[in-house]
Amino acid sequence: MSEIEKFIKNSSAVSDVLGEILMTTVAVILLSSIAMSIFSYGGPDDIPHTQVNEWVDIETDTIYLENSGGEFIDVESLEIVVNVNGIRYTYFSSNISENLGNKNSWELGDRIEINTSKEWNLQIKEEDEVDMYLIDKPSKKVFQKLQLSAGEN
Template identity: 45%
Template sequence: MQETPRKGTSKEAAVSEVMGVVLLTGIVIIMLSALSTTVFSMEGPDDVPHTNVQEIMDISEDTIYLKNSGGEPVSTENLRIIVNINDRKYEYPSSKIYESLGNSSLWKMGDTIKINSMDTWGINLRNNDKVELFLVDAPSNELIQKSTLTCELQKKPDLSLCFTPMGDITDTSISGKNNKGYGDNWQVHHPDGHDNPNKEIKEEEENRNCTTYYPPLGGKINTSIYQELDFGIKPTAHGIRPGDTFCNATLTIIYYTHDASYTSFKLKFYDTTDEHGNGEWKYHKEDLPEHNSDFEPETINLTDYINTPADLANFKVRIEAARGDTQANSEKGVMIDYIGLLLERASNEKE
Protein backbone atom coordinates (compact mmCIF):
# COMPACT_ATOMS: atom_id res chain seq x y z
CA MET A 1 0.00 0.00 0.00
CA GLN A 2 1.56 3.33 -1.08
CA GLU A 3 1.68 6.10 1.49
CA THR A 4 0.88 9.64 0.45
CA PRO A 5 3.38 12.35 1.76
CA ARG A 6 2.01 14.83 4.31
CA LYS A 7 2.05 18.36 2.99
CA GLY A 8 2.05 20.06 6.40
CA THR A 9 5.52 18.90 7.30
CA SER A 10 7.43 21.06 4.75
CA LYS A 11 5.42 24.15 5.64
CA GLU A 12 6.20 23.82 9.34
CA ALA A 13 9.93 23.46 8.55
CA ALA A 14 9.91 26.63 6.46
CA VAL A 15 8.27 28.60 9.28
CA SER A 16 10.94 27.42 11.77
CA GLU A 17 13.79 28.60 9.50
CA VAL A 18 12.24 32.07 9.08
CA MET A 19 11.72 32.45 12.80
CA GLY A 20 15.36 31.48 13.44
CA VAL A 21 16.64 34.14 11.06
CA VAL A 22 14.40 36.77 12.68
CA LEU A 23 15.61 35.89 16.17
CA LEU A 24 19.30 35.97 15.13
CA THR A 25 18.82 39.32 13.40
CA GLY A 26 17.17 40.71 16.51
CA ILE A 27 20.02 39.54 18.72
CA VAL A 28 22.62 41.14 16.39
CA ILE A 29 20.70 44.43 16.36
CA ILE A 30 20.49 44.46 20.15
CA MET A 31 24.23 43.76 20.48
CA LEU A 32 25.14 46.49 17.98
CA SER A 33 22.89 48.95 19.81
CA ALA A 34 24.54 48.17 23.12
CA LEU A 35 28.02 48.49 21.60
CA SER A 36 27.23 51.80 19.92
CA THR A 37 25.79 53.14 23.15
CA THR A 38 29.03 52.21 24.99
CA VAL A 39 31.31 53.64 22.31
CA PHE A 40 29.51 56.95 21.87
CA SER A 41 29.16 57.45 25.61
CA MET A 42 32.99 57.34 26.03
CA GLU A 43 34.82 60.68 26.28
CA GLY A 44 37.39 61.59 23.65
CA PRO A 45 41.13 61.74 24.48
CA ASP A 46 42.47 64.69 26.48
CA ASP A 47 44.23 67.41 24.52
CA VAL A 48 47.95 66.75 25.16
CA PRO A 49 50.03 69.94 24.77
CA HIS A 50 52.37 70.01 21.77
CA THR A 51 55.47 71.78 23.04
CA ASN A 52 59.09 71.84 21.91
CA VAL A 53 61.43 71.82 24.92
CA GLN A 54 65.16 72.57 24.83
CA GLU A 55 67.16 70.87 27.61
CA ILE A 56 70.56 71.95 28.94
CA MET A 57 72.45 70.17 31.73
CA ASP A 58 75.19 72.10 33.56
CA ILE A 59 77.02 69.68 35.86
CA SER A 60 79.26 72.47 37.21
CA GLU A 61 76.16 73.92 38.93
CA ASP A 62 74.14 70.67 39.32
CA THR A 63 71.41 72.33 37.27
CA ILE A 64 69.02 71.27 34.50
CA TYR A 65 67.47 74.02 32.37
CA LEU A 66 64.23 73.39 30.45
CA LYS A 67 63.28 76.09 27.95
CA ASN A 68 59.90 76.20 26.21
CA SER A 69 61.19 77.00 22.73
CA GLY A 70 57.92 76.74 20.83
CA GLY A 71 54.39 75.34 20.78
CA GLU A 72 51.48 75.56 23.18
CA PRO A 73 51.65 76.94 26.72
CA VAL A 74 51.59 74.24 29.38
CA SER A 75 49.67 74.47 32.64
CA THR A 76 52.05 74.07 35.58
CA GLU A 77 49.28 72.32 37.50
CA ASN A 78 49.00 69.67 34.78
CA LEU A 79 52.74 69.21 34.18
CA ARG A 80 54.81 66.41 35.70
CA ILE A 81 58.60 66.54 35.37
CA ILE A 82 60.24 63.19 36.08
CA VAL A 83 64.04 62.81 36.04
CA ASN A 84 65.75 59.43 36.10
CA ILE A 85 69.33 59.72 37.37
CA ASN A 86 71.28 56.47 37.13
CA ASP A 87 67.96 54.55 37.01
CA ARG A 88 66.56 56.23 40.13
CA LYS A 89 63.35 58.20 39.71
CA TYR A 90 62.95 61.76 40.99
CA GLU A 91 60.00 64.09 40.44
CA TYR A 92 60.07 67.88 40.38
CA PRO A 93 56.80 68.97 42.04
CA SER A 94 54.32 71.33 40.36
CA SER A 95 54.74 73.82 43.22
CA LYS A 96 58.45 74.10 42.36
CA ILE A 97 57.63 74.49 38.67
CA TYR A 98 55.28 77.33 39.59
CA GLU A 99 58.00 79.06 41.66
CA SER A 100 60.67 78.56 38.98
CA LEU A 101 58.45 80.37 36.48
CA GLY A 102 58.06 83.40 38.74
CA ASN A 103 54.73 82.24 40.22
CA SER A 104 53.17 81.79 36.80
CA SER A 105 50.56 79.09 36.21
CA LEU A 106 51.54 78.78 32.53
CA TRP A 107 54.83 77.65 31.00
CA LYS A 108 54.92 79.84 27.90
CA MET A 109 57.29 80.02 24.95
CA GLY A 110 60.63 81.54 26.00
CA ASP A 111 60.18 80.65 29.69
CA THR A 112 62.82 78.48 31.39
CA ILE A 113 62.37 76.06 34.28
CA LYS A 114 65.55 75.78 36.37
CA ILE A 115 66.01 72.56 38.37
CA ASN A 116 68.90 72.36 40.85
CA SER A 117 69.38 68.67 41.61
CA MET A 118 71.44 69.31 44.75
CA ASP A 119 68.91 71.69 46.32
CA THR A 120 65.91 69.58 45.32
CA TRP A 121 67.07 65.97 45.75
CA GLY A 122 70.58 66.25 47.23
CA ILE A 123 72.05 64.82 44.02
CA ASN A 124 75.39 65.95 42.63
CA LEU A 125 75.35 65.68 38.82
CA ARG A 126 78.49 64.11 37.38
CA ASN A 127 79.79 63.89 33.86
CA ASN A 128 79.18 60.16 33.41
CA ASP A 129 75.71 60.09 35.02
CA LYS A 130 72.86 58.61 33.02
CA VAL A 131 70.16 61.29 33.08
CA GLU A 132 66.75 60.88 31.39
CA LEU A 133 63.96 63.44 31.38
CA PHE A 134 60.23 62.74 31.06
CA LEU A 135 57.65 65.51 30.63
CA VAL A 136 54.16 64.14 31.27
CA ASP A 137 50.67 65.62 30.85
CA ALA A 138 49.07 64.74 34.21
CA PRO A 139 45.32 64.62 33.20
CA SER A 140 45.90 62.15 30.36
CA ASN A 141 49.13 60.61 31.73
CA GLU A 142 50.49 60.99 28.19
CA LEU A 143 54.15 61.70 27.43
CA ILE A 144 54.88 65.21 26.12
CA GLN A 145 58.60 64.69 25.58
CA LYS A 146 61.37 62.26 26.54
CA SER A 147 65.07 63.21 26.39
CA THR A 148 68.49 61.92 27.39
CA LEU A 149 70.57 64.75 28.85
CA THR A 150 74.30 65.19 28.19
CA CYS A 151 76.97 67.81 28.81
CA GLU A 152 77.94 70.39 26.22
CA LEU A 153 81.16 68.62 25.20
CA GLN A 154 79.33 65.31 24.85
CA LYS A 155 76.82 67.00 22.53
CA LYS A 156 79.65 68.57 20.53
CA PRO A 157 82.65 66.28 21.03
CA ASP A 158 84.79 68.34 18.66
CA LEU A 159 84.21 71.44 20.77
CA SER A 160 87.35 73.37 21.64
CA LEU A 161 87.63 75.03 25.04
CA CYS A 162 89.77 77.87 26.36
CA PHE A 163 90.85 78.04 30.01
CA THR A 164 92.34 80.96 31.92
CA PRO A 165 93.79 80.85 35.48
CA MET A 166 91.08 80.58 38.13
CA GLY A 167 93.29 79.66 41.07
CA ASP A 168 95.93 81.56 43.01
CA ILE A 169 98.67 83.63 41.42
CA THR A 170 101.71 83.19 43.65
CA ASP A 171 104.47 85.74 43.14
CA THR A 172 107.64 85.07 45.14
CA SER A 173 109.51 87.85 43.36
CA ILE A 174 107.90 90.43 45.65
CA SER A 175 106.85 89.25 49.09
CA GLY A 176 105.19 85.89 48.60
CA LYS A 177 101.88 87.69 48.17
CA ASN A 178 99.11 85.69 46.48
CA ASN A 179 96.59 87.23 44.13
CA LYS A 180 93.49 85.77 42.55
CA GLY A 181 93.58 85.78 38.76
CA TYR A 182 90.63 85.66 36.41
CA GLY A 183 91.81 85.52 32.82
CA ASP A 184 92.46 88.92 31.34
CA ASN A 185 90.85 90.74 34.28
CA TRP A 186 93.51 90.13 36.95
CA GLN A 187 94.01 92.24 40.01
CA VAL A 188 96.82 94.77 39.78
CA HIS A 189 99.34 94.56 42.59
CA HIS A 190 102.34 96.63 43.59
CA PRO A 191 104.65 95.11 46.24
CA ASP A 192 105.39 96.83 49.49
CA GLY A 193 109.07 97.63 49.92
CA HIS A 194 109.80 97.58 46.19
CA ASP A 195 110.85 100.63 44.19
CA ASN A 196 107.68 102.35 43.05
CA PRO A 197 106.99 101.96 39.33
CA ASN A 198 107.23 105.14 37.34
CA LYS A 199 103.99 106.81 36.32
CA GLU A 200 103.95 105.44 32.77
CA ILE A 201 104.41 101.80 33.81
CA LYS A 202 101.97 102.12 36.69
CA GLU A 203 99.27 103.57 34.42
CA GLU A 204 99.90 100.80 31.87
CA GLU A 205 99.42 98.13 34.54
CA GLU A 206 96.23 99.73 35.81
CA ASN A 207 94.78 100.16 32.34
CA ARG A 208 95.45 96.56 31.34
CA ASN A 209 94.85 94.83 34.70
CA CYS A 210 98.04 92.78 34.32
CA THR A 211 100.28 90.99 36.80
CA THR A 212 103.96 91.86 37.20
CA TYR A 213 106.88 89.54 37.91
CA TYR A 214 110.23 91.03 38.97
CA PRO A 215 113.20 88.78 37.94
CA PRO A 216 116.29 88.55 40.14
CA LEU A 217 119.51 90.32 39.17
CA GLY A 218 122.85 88.72 38.37
CA GLY A 219 122.15 86.93 35.11
CA LYS A 220 121.10 83.55 36.55
CA ILE A 221 117.68 82.11 37.27
CA ASN A 222 116.81 81.57 40.91
CA THR A 223 114.19 78.79 40.95
CA SER A 224 112.76 80.06 44.24
CA ILE A 225 111.82 83.39 42.62
CA TYR A 226 108.93 82.94 40.22
CA GLN A 227 105.37 83.83 39.39
CA GLU A 228 103.05 80.80 39.46
CA LEU A 229 99.62 80.81 37.84
CA ASP A 230 97.26 78.02 38.86
CA PHE A 231 94.54 77.28 36.30
CA GLY A 232 92.34 75.44 38.81
CA ILE A 233 90.50 73.49 36.08
CA LYS A 234 87.72 71.00 36.94
CA PRO A 235 87.50 68.82 33.80
CA THR A 236 84.11 67.26 34.57
CA ALA A 237 82.55 70.71 34.89
CA HIS A 238 83.35 71.19 31.21
CA GLY A 239 82.07 67.80 30.04
CA ILE A 240 85.50 66.15 29.85
CA ARG A 241 85.20 62.48 30.76
CA PRO A 242 87.75 59.99 32.16
CA GLY A 243 89.64 58.46 29.25
CA ASP A 244 89.34 61.51 26.98
CA THR A 245 92.49 62.59 25.17
CA PHE A 246 93.35 65.82 23.35
CA CYS A 247 94.72 66.57 19.91
CA ASN A 248 95.74 70.15 20.64
CA ALA A 249 96.83 72.01 23.77
CA THR A 250 98.19 75.46 23.02
CA LEU A 251 99.16 78.05 25.62
CA THR A 252 98.97 81.74 24.65
CA ILE A 253 100.70 84.44 26.73
CA ILE A 254 100.48 88.18 26.10
CA TYR A 255 103.22 90.07 27.94
CA TYR A 256 105.65 93.01 27.94
CA THR A 257 109.30 92.89 29.11
CA HIS A 258 110.21 96.59 28.77
CA ASP A 259 113.84 96.22 27.57
CA ALA A 260 116.57 93.81 26.45
CA SER A 261 118.32 93.21 29.78
CA TYR A 262 117.07 89.61 30.24
CA THR A 263 119.68 86.87 30.13
CA SER A 264 117.06 84.14 30.52
CA PHE A 265 113.26 84.09 30.33
CA LYS A 266 111.61 80.69 30.73
CA LEU A 267 108.18 79.11 30.98
CA LYS A 268 107.81 76.20 33.38
CA PHE A 269 104.74 73.95 33.54
CA TYR A 270 103.58 71.16 35.81
CA ASP A 271 103.42 67.79 34.07
CA THR A 272 101.53 64.97 35.80
CA THR A 273 102.84 61.42 35.71
CA ASP A 274 99.78 59.60 37.09
CA GLU A 275 96.03 59.96 37.62
CA HIS A 276 96.53 61.15 41.23
CA GLY A 277 98.18 64.40 40.16
CA ASN A 278 101.74 63.43 41.01
CA GLY A 279 104.27 64.85 38.60
CA GLU A 280 107.14 67.27 38.09
CA TRP A 281 107.92 70.77 36.86
CA LYS A 282 109.36 70.96 33.35
CA TYR A 283 110.84 73.83 31.36
CA HIS A 284 109.65 74.70 27.89
CA LYS A 285 112.67 73.89 25.73
CA GLU A 286 113.12 77.43 24.37
CA ASP A 287 113.42 80.77 26.14
CA LEU A 288 110.52 83.13 25.67
CA PRO A 289 111.44 86.12 23.51
CA GLU A 290 111.55 89.64 24.91
CA HIS A 291 108.72 91.98 23.95
CA ASN A 292 110.31 95.39 24.37
CA SER A 293 108.00 97.66 22.43
CA ASP A 294 104.50 96.56 23.40
CA PHE A 295 102.34 93.75 24.72
CA GLU A 296 102.60 90.90 22.20
CA PRO A 297 101.40 87.27 22.18
CA GLU A 298 103.47 84.09 22.21
CA THR A 299 102.07 80.60 21.64
CA ILE A 300 103.53 77.41 23.12
CA ASN A 301 102.45 73.93 21.99
CA LEU A 302 101.95 71.67 25.04
CA THR A 303 100.07 68.85 23.30
CA ASP A 304 102.77 66.30 24.20
CA TYR A 305 102.27 67.07 27.90
CA ILE A 306 98.56 67.81 28.32
CA ASN A 307 96.69 64.80 26.98
CA THR A 308 94.57 63.44 29.86
CA PRO A 309 91.99 64.90 32.27
CA ALA A 310 94.53 64.49 35.10
CA ASP A 311 97.04 66.66 33.20
CA LEU A 312 94.36 69.29 32.78
CA ALA A 313 93.15 69.19 36.39
CA ASN A 314 96.67 69.82 37.71
CA PHE A 315 97.81 72.31 35.08
CA LYS A 316 99.73 75.36 36.27
CA VAL A 317 102.64 77.40 34.93
CA ARG A 318 105.54 79.40 36.29
CA ILE A 319 107.45 82.31 34.84
CA GLU A 320 111.15 82.35 35.76
CA ALA A 321 113.63 84.91 34.42
CA ALA A 322 116.92 86.62 35.16
CA ARG A 323 118.27 90.06 34.32
CA GLY A 324 121.87 90.78 33.40
CA ASP A 325 121.99 94.26 34.94
CA THR A 326 122.94 94.84 38.56
CA GLN A 327 120.77 97.79 39.48
CA ALA A 328 117.23 97.20 40.76
CA ASN A 329 114.64 98.89 38.58
CA SER A 330 110.96 98.20 38.95
CA GLU A 331 110.30 99.19 35.33
CA LYS A 332 111.94 95.94 34.25
CA GLY A 333 109.31 93.56 35.54
CA VAL A 334 107.54 91.16 33.17
CA MET A 335 103.94 92.33 32.83
CA ILE A 336 101.57 89.51 31.86
CA ASP A 337 98.30 90.76 30.46
CA TYR A 338 96.70 87.45 29.45
CA ILE A 339 97.37 83.73 29.57
CA GLY A 340 95.01 81.08 28.21
CA LEU A 341 95.07 77.39 27.31
CA LEU A 342 93.25 76.30 24.13
CA LEU A 343 92.18 72.66 24.23
CA GLU A 344 90.66 70.39 21.56
CA ARG A 345 89.54 66.82 22.09
CA ALA A 346 91.25 64.14 19.98
CA SER A 347 89.52 63.09 16.76
CA ASN A 348 89.29 59.45 17.84
CA GLU A 349 87.03 60.57 20.70
CA LYS A 350 84.50 62.26 18.42
CA GLU A 351 81.10 60.67 18.26
Protein backbone atom coordinates in the same frame (compact mmCIF):
# COMPACT_ATOMS: atom_id res chain seq x y z
CA MET B 1 -17.63 24.56 21.03
CA SER B 2 -17.73 28.01 22.47
CA GLU B 3 -16.11 31.08 21.02
CA ILE B 4 -13.35 31.04 23.62
CA GLU B 5 -12.40 27.46 22.85
CA LYS B 6 -12.28 28.27 19.14
CA PHE B 7 -10.05 31.26 19.86
CA ILE B 8 -7.64 29.20 22.01
CA LYS B 9 -7.38 26.43 19.42
CA ASN B 10 -6.85 28.86 16.51
CA SER B 11 -3.10 29.47 16.82
CA SER B 12 -2.08 29.55 13.17
CA ALA B 13 -0.48 33.04 13.31
CA VAL B 14 1.16 32.71 16.74
CA SER B 15 4.46 31.29 15.46
CA ASP B 16 4.72 34.04 12.80
CA VAL B 17 4.12 36.78 15.37
CA LEU B 18 6.58 35.29 17.87
CA GLY B 19 9.19 34.95 15.12
CA GLU B 20 8.82 38.63 14.18
CA ILE B 21 9.08 39.72 17.82
CA LEU B 22 12.20 37.59 18.31
CA MET B 23 13.90 38.97 15.18
CA THR B 24 13.05 42.56 16.18
CA THR B 25 14.45 41.98 19.67
CA VAL B 26 17.71 40.58 18.28
CA ALA B 27 18.05 43.53 15.90
CA VAL B 28 17.45 46.06 18.70
CA ILE B 29 20.02 44.37 20.95
CA LEU B 30 22.64 44.34 18.17
CA LEU B 31 22.07 48.00 17.29
CA SER B 32 22.18 48.97 20.98
CA SER B 33 25.50 47.22 21.53
CA ILE B 34 27.01 48.87 18.43
CA ALA B 35 25.74 52.28 19.54
CA MET B 36 27.16 51.78 23.04
CA SER B 37 30.60 50.90 21.72
CA ILE B 38 30.62 53.92 19.38
CA PHE B 39 29.35 56.47 21.90
CA SER B 40 31.51 55.21 24.77
CA TYR B 41 34.70 56.06 22.85
CA GLY B 42 36.03 59.22 24.46
CA GLY B 43 38.37 60.23 21.67
CA PRO B 44 42.07 60.89 21.91
CA ASP B 45 43.61 62.34 25.06
CA ASP B 46 44.38 66.02 24.79
CA ILE B 47 48.08 66.02 25.62
CA PRO B 48 50.17 69.12 25.02
CA HIS B 49 52.69 69.45 22.21
CA THR B 50 55.78 71.55 22.70
CA GLN B 51 59.46 71.80 21.90
CA VAL B 52 61.95 71.99 24.73
CA ASN B 53 65.62 72.93 24.69
CA GLU B 54 67.43 71.20 27.51
CA TRP B 55 70.94 71.27 28.91
CA VAL B 56 72.85 70.51 32.11
CA ASP B 57 75.45 72.63 33.86
CA ILE B 58 77.54 70.18 35.91
CA GLU B 59 79.44 72.96 37.68
CA THR B 60 76.25 74.27 39.33
CA ASP B 61 74.30 70.95 39.27
CA THR B 62 71.52 72.67 37.37
CA ILE B 63 69.21 71.30 34.68
CA TYR B 64 67.75 73.89 32.32
CA LEU B 65 64.54 73.43 30.35
CA GLU B 66 63.40 76.16 27.97
CA ASN B 67 60.07 76.20 26.15
CA SER B 68 61.12 76.90 22.56
CA GLY B 69 57.86 76.38 20.70
CA GLY B 70 54.47 74.75 20.58
CA GLU B 71 51.63 75.11 23.03
CA PHE B 72 51.70 76.86 26.38
CA ILE B 73 51.72 74.23 29.11
CA ASP B 74 49.38 74.47 32.09
CA VAL B 75 51.68 74.21 35.12
CA GLU B 76 49.03 72.46 37.25
CA SER B 77 48.92 69.57 34.77
CA LEU B 78 52.71 69.27 34.37
CA GLU B 79 55.09 67.04 36.28
CA ILE B 80 58.78 66.54 35.52
CA VAL B 81 60.45 63.24 36.30
CA VAL B 82 64.25 63.16 36.30
CA ASN B 83 65.98 59.80 36.12
CA VAL B 84 69.69 59.96 37.02
CA ASN B 85 71.56 56.66 36.68
CA GLY B 86 68.32 54.73 37.25
CA ILE B 87 67.20 56.71 40.32
CA ARG B 88 63.94 58.62 39.90
CA TYR B 89 63.35 62.14 41.18
CA THR B 90 60.10 64.08 40.76
CA TYR B 91 59.71 67.82 40.29
CA PHE B 92 56.08 68.60 41.12
CA SER B 93 53.80 71.25 39.60
CA SER B 94 54.05 73.43 42.73
CA ASN B 95 57.85 73.52 42.30
CA ILE B 96 57.47 74.36 38.61
CA SER B 97 55.06 77.20 39.33
CA GLU B 98 57.40 78.63 41.96
CA ASN B 99 60.35 78.25 39.55
CA LEU B 100 58.46 80.24 36.89
CA GLY B 101 57.62 83.07 39.30
CA ASN B 102 54.20 81.69 40.33
CA LYS B 103 52.92 81.65 36.76
CA ASN B 104 50.07 79.34 35.76
CA SER B 105 51.55 78.40 32.39
CA TRP B 106 54.93 77.56 30.91
CA GLU B 107 55.10 79.86 27.91
CA LEU B 108 57.40 80.38 24.96
CA GLY B 109 60.86 81.46 26.14
CA ASP B 110 60.23 80.58 29.80
CA ARG B 111 63.05 78.67 31.45
CA ILE B 112 62.80 76.14 34.26
CA GLU B 113 66.00 75.76 36.28
CA ILE B 114 66.23 72.70 38.53
CA ASN B 115 69.16 72.83 40.94
CA THR B 116 69.58 69.14 41.75
CA SER B 117 71.94 69.67 44.69
CA LYS B 118 69.42 71.93 46.48
CA GLU B 119 66.31 70.03 45.39
CA TRP B 120 67.42 66.41 45.89
CA ASN B 121 70.95 66.68 47.34
CA LEU B 122 72.24 65.28 44.04
CA GLN B 123 75.48 66.22 42.34
CA ILE B 124 75.57 65.59 38.60
CA LYS B 125 78.81 64.24 37.21
CA GLU B 126 79.95 64.24 33.60
CA GLU B 127 79.51 60.47 33.23
CA ASP B 128 75.96 60.48 34.65
CA GLU B 129 73.06 59.36 32.47
CA VAL B 130 70.21 61.87 32.84
CA ASP B 131 66.76 61.19 31.34
CA MET B 132 63.81 63.53 31.78
CA TYR B 133 60.13 62.93 31.23
CA LEU B 134 57.54 65.68 30.91
CA ILE B 135 54.26 64.17 32.10
CA ASP B 136 50.73 65.41 31.50
CA LYS B 137 49.03 64.60 34.82
CA PRO B 138 45.38 64.48 33.63
CA SER B 139 46.10 61.87 30.97
CA LYS B 140 49.05 60.34 32.89
CA LYS B 141 51.06 60.25 29.66
CA VAL B 142 54.60 61.26 28.85
CA PHE B 143 54.42 63.95 26.19
CA GLN B 144 58.16 64.49 25.89
CA LYS B 145 61.19 62.36 26.76
CA LEU B 146 64.55 64.10 26.92
CA GLN B 147 68.01 62.57 27.22
CA LEU B 148 70.59 64.90 28.65
CA SER B 149 74.31 64.62 28.53
CA ALA B 150 75.93 65.96 31.68
CA GLY B 151 78.92 67.10 29.64
CA GLU B 152 76.86 69.70 27.71
CA ASN B 153 76.78 73.38 28.62
